[in-house]
Amino acid sequence: MDQSGNVIHLVTSAQGATNAALVTFGIYLLFVFFLAWLSSRVRSRKEFVSEYFLGSRGLGVWAFALTFAATNASGGSFMGFPALIYTHGWVLALWIASYMVVPVVTTGLLAKRLNQVARRAGAVTVPEILRERFGSPGVGLVATGLLTFFMFFYLLAQFKAGSSILATLLGEIAVFQSAVAWVAEWQQGVPLFEAAEPDYLLCLLVFSGTVIAYTAYGGFRAVVWTDVMQGIVMVIGVGIMFFLVLQQTGGLGKATRSVAEMTPPDHGEIRIRLTEALDRDVVLRKGAWLEVLEEGRRESMVRTKRLTRIPADTLELEEIPALIVTTPSEIQRIDPDPLAVPVQTEITVRTPYESGAGKKGAYVSAPGPSVEGDVGFLSLGMALSFFVFWSFGGAGQPSNMVRQMAFKDAPTLRRSIMMVSVYYSLIYFPLVIIFCCARVIVPGMEVDPDRVMPETARVLASVAGAPWLAGLIVAAPFAAVMSSVDSFLLMVSSGLVRDVYQRNINPGVSERQMKILTYGVTSLVGIAAALAVLNPPQYLQNLIVFSTGGLAGCFLVPMALTLFWPRMTRAGVVAGMLGGCGTHLLLYILGYFVHGRFAVYSFLGLEAFIWDMVGAGICSIGGSLGSRPLPVDLVCRFFGSVSDSRRNTG
Amino acid sequence: MSDPIPPTNPNRLDDVFVQSRRELVSILLIWLVFAGWVIAASDLLAYDDASEGVDLVFGMPAWVFWAIGLPWIGANGVIFWFCLGFMKDQSLESEET
Numbered sequence: 001m002d003q004s005g006n007v008i009h010l011v012t013s014a015q016g017a018t019n020a021a022l023v024t025f026g027i028y029l030l031f032v033f034f035l036a037w038l039s040s041r042v043r044s045r046k047e048f049v050s051e052y053f054l055g056s057r058g059l060g061v062w063a064f065a066l067t068f069a070a071t072n073a074s075g076g077s078f079m080g081f082p083a084l085i086y087t088h089g090w091v092l093a094l095w096i097a098s099y100m101v102v103p104v105v106t107t108g109l110l111a112k113r114l115n116q117v118a119r120r121a122g123a124v125t126v127p128e129i130l131r132e133r134f135g136s137p138g139v140g141l142v143a144t145g146l147l148t149f150f151m152f153f154y155l156l157a158q159f160k161a162g163s164s165i166l167a168t169l170l171g172e173i174a175v176f177q178s179a180v181a182w183v184a185e186w187q188q189g190v191p192l193f194e195a196a197e198p199d200y201l202l203c204l205l206v207f208s209g210t211v212i213a214y215t216a217y218g219g220f221r222a223v224v225w226t227d228v229m230q231g232i233v234m235v236i237g238v239g240i241m242f243f244l245v246l247q248q249t250g251g252l253g254k255a256t257r258s259v260a261e262m263t264p265p266d267h268g269e270i271r272i273r274l275t276e277a278l279d280r281d282v283v284l285r286k287g288a289w290l291e292v293l294e295e296g297r298r299e300s301m302v303r304t305k306r307l308t309r310i311p312a313d314t315l316e317l318e319e320i321p322a323l324i325v326t327t328p329s330e331i332q333r334i335d336p337d338p339l340a341v342p343v344q345t346e347i348t349v350r351t352p353y354e355s356g357a358g359k360k361g362a363y364v365s366a367p368g369p370s371v372e373g374d375v376g377f378l379s380l381g382m383a384l385s386f387f388v389f390w391s392f393g394g395a396g397q398p399s400n401m402v403r404q405m406a407f408k409d410a411p412t413l414r415r416s417i418m419m420v421s422v423y424y425s426l427i428y429f430p431l432v433i434i435f436c437c438a439r440v441i442v443p444g445m446e447v448d449p450d451r452v453m454p455e456t457a458r459v460l461a462s463v464a465g466a467p468w469l470a471g472l473i474v475a476a477p478f479a480a481v482m483s484s485v486d487s488f489l490l491m492v493s494s495g496l497v498r499d500v501y502q503r504n505i506n507p508g509v510s511e512r513q514m515k516i517l518t519y520g521v522t523s524l525v526g527i528a529a530a531l532a533v534l535n536p537p538q539y540l541q542n543l544i545v546f547s548t549g550g551l552a553g554c555f556l557v558p559m560a561l562t563l564f565w566p567r568m569t570r571a572g573v574v575a576g577m578l579g580g581c582g583t584h585l586l587l588y589i590l591g592y593f594v595h596g597r598f599a600v601y602s603f604l605g606l607e608a609f610i611w612d613m614v615g616a617g618i619c620s621i622g623g624s625l626g627s628r629p630l631p632v633d634l635v636c637r638f639f640g641s642v643s644d645s646r647r648n649t650g
Numbered sequence: 651m652s653d654p655i656p657p658t659n660p661n662r663l664d665d666v667f668v669q670s671r672r673e674l675v676s677i678l679l680i681w682l683v684f685a686g687w688v689i690a691a692s693d694l695l696a697y698d699d700a701s702e703g704v705d706l707v708f709g710m711p712a713w714v715f716w717a718i719g720l721p722w723i724g725a726n727g728v729i730f731w732f733c734l735g736f737m738k739d740q741s742l743e744s745e746e747t
Binding site: 090091093094097098100101103104105108109110112113115116119251252253254255256257260359360361362364365366367380383384387388391409410411413414415417418421422425429433560563564639640641 | 662663664665666667669670671673674677678680681684685688689692693696697698699700701702703704706708709710711713714717718719721722725726729730732733734737738739740741742743
């Protein structure tokens, strides 16, 4: 028992595992900076703008496939997604099922044509393609404006997510705690930083400093190379967890049968009475297991949801929120935390799940248990919505479009689609299996579901007798969020420097000035995003959905018609982008009035993105048919055959 | 950056454009087939009451295997066929088209 300090419970964390996480993280950061330095060496021998923003269109199979896969697998894939699997069970396989076709849809739908048109246009950014295709600086500026608007929201969310993940991973390390104490002292009296949580602030500084430095210094090639490394880290992490979890649960069949026996826990409140008063203030940790006895028999197990201070000379505490386990086998299996003094625990408030409460089999069937809403977690209509959203939402992301402009040749595209298919199959379906099995080996994680990934890694590695493995496993979520942030940061800076400044304000800018401006703007955008999340915004997940849905709604349909419909006009593309954006904003405004908070209105129960696409499509086609066609030579430049033209003129 | 050569003949569509359009339609069909499989099979099998026990296939609930696992394997097979047998290697360089 840990009698040092003021903690009265036994501390069960494996210090070896967390130290390994710190060492792994350190090595990882060093390698990231090494790759940034290496890419800057390559860049010094090439033309700046094309190399910095597009890697000189030279991405091979590994680089293209893994940067594509890693950018799409954001922090949510390794923190939010495992939390959802753990909380709702096997139905998450249906929620994520679209990933079986995501590689071919997101990578193949527009890629070949986009790459060709970008080459013909000499474009290095998405707005630049639109500008050249329609011969209109105004079209490019509208695209840049929309892109910057939605991407900045996304950056905010990812900076917050990255910092939170880092705080979770390093939370129990002594060195980190000392640094947090130092930051807490330093931030006092500093107006901008005073209100931030010190551990979050420290992680935000480390995370944003690292990403801004290597992205600004290394450019697109550094982002791609680090993505490749991050993609490899992710698949290795998942592979190790998959093997360990099956080994430690006795196989998938045994684990699934155990999960089928589980009933969703209740949320509620408990009252703790001490049998004797303490002579000093003590702390009961968040996540402590306590048993509830009735006539000397164990009636239930509860887990505290927050850290609780117990003042000296106190016998009864105020009610504290807790998770109440309801599955009989788990109640008998879980060991209570050993405490310095005996306590009596009483359940005072009990709130069952609205869907699935007390029902065996809820975790192995659809729609899955849910705290809110009596229809369960995933209705069939929502499953269809997600099948559309993951595939086409991904295809409409400008960050993916940029990568599609950068691959080397058609064989690279073909091989990359196959590679991404295998890669996603090795990541997403195994994640569902891992975290369904995790219900068996790490019970009660509903108190803090976002911690299920590092906690499962710690337990698996610890039981396997190789705590250092936890370090490797937990690097995966950090790699995932970093690989997304760097790409989006570069998108925003390229939009401002290339599309706004060079193409519209100062076309004669020298390469040296462009370099200085690019480094400066990339750094400034990153710093602005970091400052904006010093006090993180509420409704973070909603912010991510708002920005990714908005980007896809604005760009997918107009870009597809731009590439495949010769009759598309300037008015059509602008109307399409604004129509998609307008529909998106309208559904959020309606959502605000209906729900009373920042949330989307699901018209007919479908994802907003589907209506965005409908809005963008109607506006694009209507705007094009209602306006004068583009000049023939401009259409021929992007739709005509070069060889034919040469033969005719020859 | 090299200056791209603009084609000027309005009477013939570019080969890459035509093939890309074919590939786009095929991808939409592939998506439709697997969306139909997953949603229809889930509707039939996934929403059943499992309180009396769960049927397993390879250790996972049977509905997961038939509605997601099997089509996932099938999708990988179709994607490989699409990439190896349907997509065409064409030069994307405007100077060489």
